[in-house]
Amino acid sequence: MTISPPLISVVIPVYNRQDYLEECVRSALNQTFKNIEVIITDNASTDGTWDICRRLASEDSRVKVFRNAENVGPVKNWLAGLNEANAPFTKILFSDDTLDPTFFERTLPFLDDPNVAFIYTAALVGVSPQSAVIMYNKARGRRGRIEYLLASLFTSRVPLSPGAALFRTVDLRKNITWDIPSWNDTPFAQHGAGPDLLLYLLTACEYEFVVALDEPLVFFRAHAGSISIERSSTTREAYRQAKAWFTKRNLGLAAACMLVLKEWLLESIHRRQLTSPLTFVNRYLRPNR
Numbered sequence: 297m298t299i300s301p302p303l304i305s306v307v308i309p310v311y312n313r314q315d316y317l318e319e320c321v322r323s324a325l326n327q328t329f330k331n332i333e334v335i336i337t338d339n340a341s342t343d344g345t346w347d348i349c350r351r352l353a354s355e356d357s358r359v360k361v362f363r364n365a366e367n368v369g370p371v372k373n374w375l376a377g378l379n380e381a382n383a384p385f386t387k388i389l390f391s392d393d394t395l396d397p398t399f400f401e402r403t404l405p406f407l408d409d410p411n412v413a414f415i416y417t418a419a420l421v422g423v424s425p426q427s428a429v430i431m432y433n434k435a436r437g438r439r440g441r442i443e444y445l446l447a448s449l450f451t452s453r454v455p456l457s458p459g460a461a462l463f464r465t466v467d468l469r470k471n472i473t474w475d476i477p478s479w480n481d482t483p484f485a486q487h488g489a490g491p492d493l494l495l496y497l498l499t500a501c502e503y504e505f506v507v508a509l510d511e512p513l514v515f516f517r518a519h520a521g522s523i524s525i526e527r528s529s530t531t532r533e534a535y536r537q538a539k540a541w542f543t544k545r546n547l548g549l550a551a552a553c554m555l556v557l558k559e560w561l562l563e564s565i566h567r568r569q570l571t572s573p574l575t576f577v578n579r580y581l582r583p584n585r
Contacts, residue, residue: 302333302358304400305381305465309373310349310391311339316517317348317391324389325356329400336391337377338363339370370488371474378469386465388458394425396513403462406507412438413503414496416454416461417513425515432460435508444506448497449539449555456493456535460514463499471498476541479533479579489531490538497542532563540580549581556580 306324310317317336324334336349336359349361362380364373374388385407389395396402399417406415422428432455435447448454455461458468473494474485484490500506536559544552560576 300331302383303331303385304329304333304404304462305383305386306332306334306389307374307377307381307386308334308336308389308391309339309370309377310336310341310345311367311370311373312341312343312345313391314341314344314348317345318352320389320391320394321352321359323394323397324387325358326397327395327400328398329404332358332400333382334359335377335380336361337373337380339373340364340367369486371472371485371491374491375469375472378465378472381465384465385462386468387462388468390457390459392517392519393459394515394517396515399513400462402509402511402513407462407464409505411504413441413467413500413506414461414463415507415509416496417509418511419455419460420512420515422518424517428512428515430512431455432508433510433512436510438505438507441500441504441506444500445497448493448500449543450558454496454508456489456496457516458492458495459516461496463495467499467502468495471495473498476538479537484534484537487530487534489534493535493538494542497538501546536580544581552581553577 308320321334321336324332338346338349338361340363346363353359353361360380362376364376368376378386385404403415403417406412416432418433419431420428421431432453434453444454471494472491474491476484478484536556540552540556543555556577557573560573564570
């Protein structure tokens with residue numbers, strides 16, 4: 297019997313997620329679209345995660361597992377998974393999230409159009425799917441590149457995590473980016489927040505359109521150990537830095553200043569305290585290496 301090569305690679309980077317990993321992997325394996333492979337890259341977990349990885353691989357030949365000798369940080373672990381992907385399309389699925397069973401059936405056909413950069417869907421966000429709220433459901437259908445970039449940079453109506461999207465594998469490998477300036481002394485490769493958004497932004501620049509579906513076909517789990525909950529202030533700063541770097545590089549310094557000043561105003565409202573706008577601009581447009 298001839299086995300068809302996978303059409304979609306599901307890359308699941310993981311670190312210490314023994315409580316959530318199996319549910320995540322099962323949601324990928326239980327898709328109505330079956331021509332997939334699941335690649336799990338364990339970032340030297342210290343709990344029972346690796347044992348779960350090996351068991352899942354023994355139960356389903358579509359699951360391939362790899363383990364880093366040491367923790368290489370989140371972004372390089374994403375790349376480790378992408379380097380093992382064998383399919384032309386890739387879904388990055390974070391290890392505490394899950395997919396609707398029809399995710400690939402609903403999204404893959406849109407990438408038949410060579411002018412479409414990627415397709416993203418709305419998401420359920422919360423402690424459980426039953427109590428979650430729907431986000432990123434304000435758009436549907438094809439959107440022009442400029443419209444998408446402006447929405448991504450200046451609004452919160454589009455997802456930041458690639459967990460909501462399906463990409464071409466070649467684009468993910470090309471556009472995974474961490475060697476950008478950081479606003480603090482931590483190298484940007486250690487931030488999961490920021491490089492995820494850059495995957496969207498850099499890929500969108502190379503195509504005419506992106507596609508959005510307003511149905512929530514992915515669940516983002518909010519819990520105490522998640523990046524967005526555990527380090528919310530740092531996460532906001534990381535996304536600001538990524539947006540500022542991208543905008544300055546692609547749209548110029550004036551546009552980058554406008555973006556950072558808008559972020560300064562939002563942060564002042566959030567903290568109910570005005571800070572120096574010049575200090576804020578220097579923080580993100582003249583950051584440390």
